[in-house]
Amino acid sequence: MTIIPFDQLKAVPWKNGLGITRELAVEPPGASMDTFAWRVSIADVDTASPFSTFPGIDRTIVLLDGAGFTMVLDGEREHALTAPLVPFAFPGEASVDVRLAGGATRDFNLMVRRGVGTARVEVLHGPGVYDGVKIAYVAEGNGTADGQPVTAGDAVFDATSLALTAGTKALAIYL
Numbered sequence: 196m197t198i199i200p201f202d203q204l205k206a207v208p209w210k211n212g213l214g215i216t217r218e219l220a221v222e223p224p225g226a227s228m229d230t231f232a233w234r235v236s237i238a239d240v241d242t243a244s245p246f247s248t249f250p251g252i253d254r255t256i257v258l259l260d261g262a263g264f265t266m267v268l269d270g271e272r273e274h275a276l277t278a279p280l281v282p283f284a285f286p287g288e289a290s291v292d293v294r295l296a297g298g299a300t301r302d303f304n305l306m307v308r309r310g311v312g313t314a315r316v317e318v319l320h321g322p323g324v325y326d327g328v329k330i331a332y333v334a335e336g337n338g339t340a341d342g343q344p345v346t347a348g349d350a351v352f353d354a355t356s357l358a359l360t361a362g363t364k365a366l367a368i369y370l
Contacts (some may be wrong), residue, residue, distance in 0.1 A: 196341045196355065201348030204237070210247035215239050216304070219350045220330060222370075233307045233314055235330055235368055240264060241299035245292050252287030252306045255316050257366060259334055261300030264293040276302070280334055280364055282316045303332060303366055314370045321359025328357050328367045336363025 204217035210228050216238040221231050228249075237259065246266075256276060263277035268289045276283055277296050285291070287306060307314045319325055321336060331340070331351040338345055340354035351357060359365060 196343070197352040198340060198343060198345055199350045199352070201237070201350075204350075206239075209238070210249075211245065213242070213244035213247075219332065220352065231306070231308065232311045233305070233370060235332075236304045236306075237301060237332075238304055239299060239301050240293065240295070243293055243295055245290070248290065249287030249306060251309050253284065253309055254287045255282050255284045255305040257282045257303040257316060257318075259301045259303050262295070262297035263300055264295045267292045267294070280318050280366070282318070282366075303334075305368060312370065314368055317367045317369065319357070319359060319365045319367050321363035321365075322361045323359050325357045325359070325367065326355065328354060329370045330368040331357050332366045332368075333359075334364045334366060336360055338363050338365075 206215045206217055209216055216236045219235040221234045258276050258279045266274045266276055268285060268291055274283055305314055305316050321338060333345050333347050333349045335347055338359040340351040340357050345351055
């Protein structure tokens with residue numbers, strides 16, 4: 196089991212260079228944007244910049260902080276990503292433009308290469324004990340992972356048991 200605090204994640208430019216992201220995990224380790232099977236990251240969105248495109252990738256995005264934004268997919272369909280901790284899935288090849296709802300935001304991202312694997316994001320609510328979570332991100336509150344304390348911003352990998360206190364919310368990635 197491994198716990199990585201948010202402040203230990205390295206910020207790197209988006210694929211299109213118009214923002215920054217912090218990679219939590221990628222499979223296989225060290226894979227590039229063109230070769231990963233799956234990737235989990237946290238991105239900061241502070242301008243109305245288009246998203247990078249990822250043909251052949253299934254994406255799920257979850258608002259963590261801020262007022263959010265409206266996504267315009269392929270110039271036609273709109274989705275308001277303004278409610279925190281509500282996963283939204285969309286195809287990586289979609290052209291996505293954003294309109295900020297009011298200032299900078301932070302979002303959680305899961306990307307899975309189509310045909311290579313499947314994954315899903317689930318919101319966990321405390322109090323509760325959750326077993327078999329491959330990756331968890333503590334979005335609000337605190338708890339323990341295999342008896343070790345975790346707080347908001349911590350990423351937890353391969354914990355046998357994740358115990359969340361009352362009011363705590365975490366994102367679980369099931370691969």
